[in-house]
Amino acid sequence: MEFIKVTEQKEPQVALIELNRPKELNALNRQLMEEMRDALQQLDKNDDVRVIIITGNEQAFAAGADIKQMADKTAIEMLMIDQISTWDQIRRTKKPIIAAVSGFALGGGCEFVMTCDMVIASETAKFGQPEIKLGTIPGAGGTQRLTKAIGKAKAMELVLTGRFLSAEEAHFYGLVNKVVPKEMYLYEAIQLAKEIAHLSPVAVQLAKESINRSFETHLDEGLTLERKNFYLTFSSEDQKEGMKAFIEKRIPEFKGK
């Protein structure tokens, strides 16, 4: 792995993926996204991992897809390169993904963050979809996810002007879960990951799938899936253990079964 670094922690079972192209502000070139896809696929299958954190460095989460790699391409070349499989892996990952963001999260960087499940931001974080300034538009879900996350008027403003949103504003509009001082964003993300890692991985996975469905479908379909997944938890040992432990006033021991 040249452009990302993966570390796994055993207790709690949390994996950290760091984007590692610091000189280019972690611009997301094809190789980086292929490495990301492979790492996410492996971590998703790894029973020793329950939550994944993805982060950049203090200066940048990612300043977008690699403009230098795209600049000369024709529409057909862009289509044939087909980056969709690499980008899609982020949303296909079943385990929860927390983005820990400091500095720039722009263009594809912001779309990447919005595809994650929760976002912890440093007070220095800046979010934006500046593609309009490059004569293009967001291509990895920015017009869809940003609109759902922050509402139509603000999404229009950001996408049509390319303005940035500060961490505080991003918090106000519901794009991020929490804003913390810049020394604390990774620590805070790890605390959140630990809390989730101690819960039933079966229930966590089904809850994540259900919430995402509410984002991606009409209410009726989302509610049907949610109900089905709710019933499905009742076939897990974890649900039995969780409810039994509550009644017995003790801490549950979840086994992921």
Ligand code: DAK
């Ligand atoms: N691509 C390539 N290189 C980049 C880059 C990027 N997105 N952002 C920064 N860099 C490079 C700079 O070129 C510079 O390299 P050198 O000149 O030193 O070789 C180095 O990183 C440091 O950048 P600056 O010198 O510009 O640093 P500043 O602090 O002055 O400015 C900045 C920071 C973040 C404001 C500025 O770098 C900037 O505006 N960057 C571009 C931001 C941007 O426009 N992002 C959107 C890119 S378009 C899709 C998937 C994804 C996408 C589309 C489709 N599919 C799956 C279909 C996504 C598209 C995009 O993201």
